Amino acid sequence: MLPPARSAIQKTFRYQQQMQLYHTILSHDGDRRHPNSISARPVIDTPKNLLRTLLDGYNPTFHRHPLGHRVEALIKLNVHQQMCYYDGKLFGGYLTLLLDHILADCCQPIPAMTAYLNTTFLRSVSPGVPIRLSAWPEKIEGRKIYLTGSIQVPGTGNGELIDAVKASALFIRPRC
Structure with a gap:
């Protein structure tokens, strides 16, 4: 020893x-x-450039929701975004970054900050598959916005999507 x-x-x-x-x-x-x-x-020399590279291809669509917006995005990662800790498995921190970003988009047009983000990894995500991100608000209490989100990947069936990562979050709007 x-x-x-x-x-x-x-x-x-x-x-x-x-x-x-x-x-x-x-x-x-x-x-x-x-x-x-x-x-x-x-x-990649600045945090802004790094974030821009990590979110390359992120183009969300906004849908009406009784509590605000439901946001969805489909991403096919390029070679520079395929960060893997183990061969063939995307780094969980990168997946969490994507979830945090789409959850923040649900809070628009008023900015909000992440108070907590709880992620549950259900299965690994391969770097070469398209990733479907979705997020929606569950409850709003004053400045607090409770959100849910998920990352889905193609399943075995034709057009089937299965949950790979689920998230629940609390975002807080700043005081005016």
């Missing part, structure tokens, strides 16, 4: 390696055989 100090140093070294790899992917073409080649796409 390693002494605690040595174990911590090894963990720090592995973390630094992962961050260096992440930086290489963002600023280079991702071909690990040629790490010094410059990508044709710009380096």
Whole structure:
């Protein structure tokens, strides 16, 4: 067994390696055989540019709902958006980002902030499949908006969609 100090140093070294790899992917073409080649796409240098890249292809449609809007969007991820922690499985944090964004769209035209977002992952989501996002309000109490959302992926049947991720959230509108 390693002494605690040595174990911590090894963990720090592995973390630094992962961050260096992440930086290489963002600023280079991702071909690990040629790490010094410059990508044709710009380096993602600001949080705004990163968010724009992550939400590329997000084009929601708004439907009337008794409490506001029901929002839906269909996304087919491009190569730069396919963030996987394990091979063939999208990173849960990215799926949660998509849910948070569509839930916030339900609150429009008045802005609201996420107070909590509870996600339940029912099945893994493959990076190559179209993803259907949907969100709708459940209840409004003053400045509080209770919302529900889901991510659906194609099932085995023709045109069948199955829930992969479900979410419940509380958004709060700012005081005027």
